[in-house]
Amino acid sequence: MSPVVMHTVARMMAPVLLLVSLVLAVRGHDIPGGGFVGGLMAATAFALQMVAFGRPAARKQLRVHPTRLAAAGLLVALGSGIPAMLGGREFLSSIWGQLPLPWSDSLKVGTPQLFDVGVYLAVLGTAMAFILGMGRGEDTTAPDSRA
């Protein structure tokens, strides 16, 4: 495949893939989808960038360091369990509420959605850390003082 085609496809597909990943993440409470699949889908968008434009470009597109993204996701997912604990219930118990919307009835929101957001970020971050980390360790192989 000529680079022109690859570049064009990568540029065109990236927003589509990201959008699909978001749709998958949002719809997935009781139909197929969810944070994990969404996160993987988003990772493919960046992986495509890496294939087309190289690793530095993909890393730049991601903006945040992938392990930080994963850490933030883990924090959000853990954090979604805390409100229930503060309310005297078990960790990770779901709390649901109604968010009134001006144009329609109301939207059901709850801590499980926050959990899914966390999973989305964590999966995206972890997958990107592995994909970008291929061939390059976390640190340089500096000689260290053993012990």
Place this chain on the structure above:
Amino acid sequence: MEMFLAITVGALFAAGLYCLMLHSIVRLALGLVLLGSATNLLLFTVNGLQRGFAPLVPAGEEALTGPFADPVPQAFILTAIVINFGLLALLLVLVHRTAQETGTDDTRALRTELKDSDQ
């Protein structure tokens, strides 16, 4: 159907173990991928093949209706796939780094430990 899947599981395990015994780090990783898939298929098979609905209580009903699939094994398999995915990605990075460091794919090159103790 069970029989067919059982044979497939067996074949996958055999192929995975065969890969592990070759002197190649990449095949080692591939063997572990196959073993992971074989395990997931095994979980899927032993916990009952059933064509059923998602185990969600339909709107306006009190209890589950009809033949529904047991969600627990599916949750196991999903979790196992996620874990497998993460660890194998890690293994691949490791294999890649080792190949860069040693310049070979041969597991027999991974013997510095033995050379040390021979001294």
Place this chain on the structure above:
Amino acid sequence: MTPATLLSLPIILCLGAAAAGQLLPSRAWPKRWLALMTMLAVAVVGAMLLVTVRREGVQAAQMGGWAAPFGITLVADLLSALLVLVTGVMGLTVVSYSAATLPASREAGAYYPLVLVLVGGVCGAFLTGDLFNLFVWIEVMLGASFVLLALEARQEQLEASIKYMSLSLMGSVVLLCAVGLLYGVAGTLNLADLSVVIPGSDQPRLLTAVSMFFLVAFALKAGAFPLFFWLPASYHTPPAAVTTLFSALLTKVGVYALARIFTLVFTRDSELTSTLLLVMGGLTMVTGVLGAVAQYDMRRLLSFHIISQIGYLIAALGLLTRGALTALIAFLIHYIFAKSALFLVSGATARVTRTYDLHQMGNLYRTQPLLAALFFVPALSLAGVPPFSGFFAKLAVIQAALRAENWAIAGTAVVVGLLTLFSMMKIWREAFWKAPPENQPQEPNRPLSLGDGVLGPCMAMTAFMVVLGVGAQPLMELADAAAGQLLDPGEYVQAVMGGRP
């Protein structure tokens, strides 16, 4: 604090701090202090949990409010609570030792978050109430350990990680198969539920087969004969702090899991399992110590001793009497501290001599008298010399074997104890006593010094050993109560299934 909060806090704290640590700027000190504070908090929570369990009995909580056996259950009996406390203490020790020994560039990286993930996984494995989550936590812990092992990316470390990782993944495959098959047979994976369902099951042979899967999987994680090969192949390559963490926690999770499932779940075929465990334990003791006697690399020698001591634990589990389980728990606690002390001291000696090769060392008794003392006490304790903790722990194992009239195990334990003493004396003679080798390369430009704060953690470990030796009575009482809970699962089942709020 409610029991549910106490039970989930160690895991939440570790994972949360790991994530927060990764978000902190890449500097050494914020990550170090975050890790130290978290480990301290885990130890405190562990102590509170232990007090609560001692006072009010087994504690259980259902995460997300889904009742057992459907939800995710966290349970703490005395054994779990005690192990969480020890995990916190070990985490604290290892983090402070890391702060004293590791270069700042490593501390600034992903090191502390990974240690926190590992400790979180270990706490999760000790506290979980169902087998699938046990699998998940073991994988979390292993994932962190793989990265920690390969973090410096030197060639021998990469090789060690490949061996360690592929063998561990094999073990995980077996474990997952076991979990899946057990669900297929019993229809539940909640430990308490299983302990009710399994005795009445109509497929005893299938269950025995499944229990053998579990035996293989956990024996591999524990490093028991004949599945220990990953351990001496990998434990000598990472920095001493990492080796200490691994030796203190990783194999113990395997032992804990064995103890849990063979006292709570698969109690029906105890004749068969106990024979197997006894044979396995005896052979593990012997092969481990023989491997150790042959070694001249300090850390590899100590790694083989891990295996040998695991043998004592497995043999004690195989005896399956109250006395034996008491011995198992006391031995487990003693041995975590003793082994860690030895690995920490080995790291300190390597800082002075810049080698782990016993041939190259010498004369440390005169140049580093404090270090010599700090090696001497845990070495004697590990070998089982009074008045240190190892003596009472080993004595309890041997007494239990004698009471069960199992002369083979008792004899093996005594002989292996002597061989342990012999190999400890070998380290003493080679590293501390003999004159240094003549042709030692001198590097005057790099002064040989220990550095600040290296001996602190070693002293803490040694102090524990003396305290646990001189004041063995409270530990023995606690271990006895914990063994009672293991042998009578009624309270455990009641706490999990009884619909407690």
